[in-house]
Amino acid sequence: MLVTGGAGFLGSNLVRLLASRGDTVRVLDDLSIGRPEYLAGVPHSLSRASLADAVAVREAVEGADAVVHLAARAGIPDSVADPLGTLEANVSQTVGLLDAARLARVERFVFASSNAATGDHELPADENDLPHPVSPYGASKLAAEAYCQAYAGTYGMAACILRFSNAYGPYSAHKKSVVAAWLRAAIAGRPITIHGDGHQTRDFVFADDLAQAVCAALDAPRERIAGEVFQAGTGIETTIVELAAAVGEAVGRQLEVFHGPPREGDVRRNVSRVDKAAARLGYRASVPLAEGMAETARWFRTALADPVLAAVGPHERSGSE
Ligand SMILES: NC(=O)c1ccc[n+]([C@@H]2O[C@H](COP(=O)([O-])OP(=O)(O)OC[C@H]3O[C@@H](n4cnc5c(N)ncnc54)[C@H](O)[C@@H]3O)[C@@H](O)[C@H]2O)c1
Structure with missing residues (x-):
């Protein structure tokens, strides 16, 4: 399986968990932010490349049964300073990755979104709330979510969205x-x-709990996840x-x-309300x-x-x- 951004914070925790359960993990990370030292001693192969590199992306998805997409510009202030850069990194490059995955017939795609996509709302946040992002970062995550849903709807890809809360x-x-x-x-x-x-x-949710949420999304029957949004917090x-x-x-x-x-x-x-993930994925932060x-x-x-x-x-x- 391919994990983009696997040398970052959540990526390092996830790659560890995947390797410990015997998954073969390929990481695509340009190391612009992530640290290869975080993955010392963890079995994986690293492709040091950017999602902007279409050839590297094509090679990385080839033969993968699933893609977990974590790589992003993950900062709200950064997105306020550079909204177009955030659009390119978080939306265009996500669509590039989705399309490479479609062409390589990857079956499953798990996208790391954020409660920032929901934005301003009544509490607790619910997957059915009308999203109202208040930062370019939140808007970029919401737009990328929509593309994941479109790839599920149009091409039948089992693409799903996990909205992480503060990790x-x-x-x-x-x-x-x-x-x-x-x-x-x-x-x-x-x-x-x-x-x-x-x-x-x-x-506040512990990183290993989020790694467990990703695994639950990787393991769930496809009809339970395709095109679906799940909040992944503690409640x-x-x-x-x-x-x-x-x-x-x-x-x-x-x-x-x-x-x-x-x-x-x-x-x-x-x-965040977390009942949907519990009901459909059998997952709760613990x-x-x-x-x-x-x-x-x-x-x-x-x-x-x-x-x-x-x-x-x-x-x-x-x-x-
Ligand atoms: N940490 C949180 O609290 C939190 C909360 C909600 C959502 N998220 C989302 O989860 C994901 C992971 O977050 P994180 O905290 O681990 O972030 P992070 O910045 O630690 O990790 C991101 C990784 O992606 C890599 N990367 C960035 N741009 C890249 C590109 N163009 N090509 C290849 N690699 C690239 C970086 O080098 C880094 O290793 C992000 O999508 C983020 O938006 C995180």
């Missing part, structure tokens, strides 16, 4: 996410900053104050917390926040003691979701 976990040293930033600070004994009052909420609303407490607990110390001004454009609350955070903190401690990984800083284009 945290190991192999995220390059991320600008709140969990990565706070763990770095907490491990170094520095204070953390909460934007606003900290009562804003998110649905649990966590405040930023609670998240800070979980980070403190994971590193074993009371954190010094500063409050900064609220961030412009931040949504106040977010949480890792509690405390457990996932402890594992993430363990990974960061080890990574920060490794000269190669310690040098990996937050990447401008790998957003905070």
